[in-house]
Amino acid sequence: MARPRNTDIRRQEIMRGLMAVMAEAGYEGATISLIAQAAGVAPGVVHYHFPNKQAILIELIDYIGSLVQFRFDEMCDGLAAEDHLGAFIDANLALGKGSNAAAVACWVGIGAESVKQPEVRAAYRRVAEKQLQLLESLCDRALTAKRKSTKHKREIALGVMAAIEGVFRLTVSVSELIPRGFAAATVKEMAYGAVSAQPEN
Amino acid sequence: MARPRNTDIRRQEIMRGLMAVMAEAGYEGATISLIAQAAGVAPGVVHYHFPNKQAILIELIDYIGSLVQFRFDEMCDGLAAEDHLGAFIDANLALGKGSNAAAVACWVGIGAESVKQPEVRAAYRRVAEKQLQLLESLCDRALTAKRKSTKHKREIALGVMAAIEGVFRLTVSVSELIPRGFAAATVKEMAYGAVSAQPEN
Amino acid sequence: MARPRNTDIRRQEIMRGLMAVMAEAGYEGATISLIAQAAGVAPGVVHYHFPNKQAILIELIDYIGSLVQFRFDEMCDGLAAEDHLGAFIDANLALGKGSNAAAVACWVGIGAESVKQPEVRAAYRRVAEKQLQLLESLCDRALTAKRKSTKHKREIALGVMAAIEGVFRLTVSVSELIPRGFAAATVKEMAYGAVSAQPEN
Amino acid sequence: MARPRNTDIRRQEIMRGLMAVMAEAGYEGATISLIAQAAGVAPGVVHYHFPNKQAILIELIDYIGSLVQFRFDEMCDGLAAEDHLGAFIDANLALGKGSNAAAVACWVGIGAESVKQPEVRAAYRRVAEKQLQLLESLCDRALTAKRKSTKHKREIALGVMAAIEGVFRLTVSVSELIPRGFAAATVKEMAYGAVSAQPEN
């Protein structure tokens, strides 16, 4: 009898509206009005579905995390275990299908917001911890496949993660300095270089 | 006899005020009033010395760039040419004297602001290009010292730079995940690992 | 066979919802959403049964008036005519069965709303006039029973009414200053004191 | 050199702006914009001098309290101690010079706001407690002058206070029912009637 529930759909639309606007104007520049416009809804709708602007951002953080996860799962398909590390790097940095420039720009903005908003920081950390654990297990697989010591898998994982985050940052701010398609290759070389550099098991 | 110009001193005080506030509250959260307070001056003074808030930020970008440069010069003192690459990484990431957590937090915020403010982006790029050129020459020195091909010096330089920026980001958002004193060592290993991995010249 | 009308029930539920919420949050703080929640209905239902928020308030005014009337009737039962004045005061101020703290808080809020909403003011006046007429006749009874001049019955009635309203106000704002069970006794003393002070008839 | 401080003047102007608007439109209806207009300043000025709207209201509470106190002091001048109780009632209720219809309307609104704003409630209580103590001492004086027991001075004080507050309420909501100049006389009669009714000391 009542109007059918469409909350989940609306929430996604609004969250994607934030992503689109934020990629151009930053978090502060993403006004509720602009977000609503980008989502194709009236301004009041935003606060009907979210208690406040921060809540949209936090939902966006999880969403971007899940996008990477999804792309990684796709890319792993049919790959040997030792190549999953490369797949993870590609999932984050490779261009082409599934790459998402807006998400990258947002991710940089999320880093800055997490400086002052503890809740954002917490949400970011949840995603980062999950990715770091995944990365560690991928390093383990790669090291094991090459019969290398897995002693420094966490260090390598952290280095890879930092490199990925750094590429995001450079992509956003100084994309002209990075030749197209360069980043994924370089980070993969660094990662597998580190793997190879480990002593035999 | 005119009274001595204290304009330059005031400008520095204000700019450092921005750095201090921005490290806690982000760029948008750094109100003119808070900046003035941190600088120990009246709010009106800020706009006497700077046309607008953005101008302070741009001065801050150059200032942070010069801080790193200065620390690098200090650290190079007495080091062999091949170790200058390590000195650069330390200048950015090593803890202890000369390390500056506020500057790191600001740097992350500057990255986010450069998404929407072209002038900030340009200022950031000037500093980044300079650092990248320096890094490239440091890679060249390191490769040459080990009689390696310098063909991929730019790739290595970019990778190192990304790793440094990424560490900044992780430091700010998820410092708990990074053991103290870990970052500089890991990035140096990655850098020299890449150097060693190059073919002989 | 039409389904039984539950409109009247719903209206009461909603009106009581307003009373409950308004006692805690004031009239402006009583949002339609909160009222609906307190009434156990969906927000949309409220405007199905009432054209607007003000209409609920006006119904509430009459309702609270009738509550007092009802309690008065109950308390009069078996009392001598000269004691009906005391019963009226008790009906308003006595604690125990039939006392209604929420109604008192609402009544204070209604007074404030009547400053700006003419319709509310009119509704309040209707109730007040009725009570004042009743009070006047009760004073008449009390005076006549004591063979006193009834010349100032209206003054006494007004004084009693003011005292009652004032106790409401103090109860709401500074209940700590009023010992429990104190108010009804004090006002009754004042009322019968004034009755006694009148000249013999 | 700097612009001279005028904060105190501005704060008073704004507070009186609130009083003027609130007397017509209630507290919620007194928007910052209307308050500023009534005070003859730009909207932004309001929040330059007050952190928020509530702070203006709290200042107004103290101000109204001091208005009554001031009028009382004036009216006491040259009166016998036993008549000070009457002066207090006149200070609150007498018409003519020093009477302030806007203040009365605000006071009713303040009562309603104190239901939901604890800070307002606290401010109201501070004023009420001070007045109640004063009233008690005035009752004491009146009783002592007539050689009556002072045992119930607090009860009488409370009754008088309730009557005054109740008159405010009736004045605001149903002024037509109260003949002009009636209230002060009636309350004074009630007060001195109660004094006379006490047993000899």
Place this chain on the structure above:
DNA sequence: CATGAATGAGAGTTCATTCAT
């Protein structure tokens, strides 16, 4: 040079009311 009061545009948020289902 310095001060801090003033400005006013625009932000996030709330909410009475409407209405498609």
Place this chain on the structure above:
DNA sequence: CATGAATGAACTCTCATTCAT
């Protein structure tokens, strides 16, 4: 009758910027 999503106007509050002193 009932639902709850949608609307958009209006609110309080913030703040970069200006400028009289």
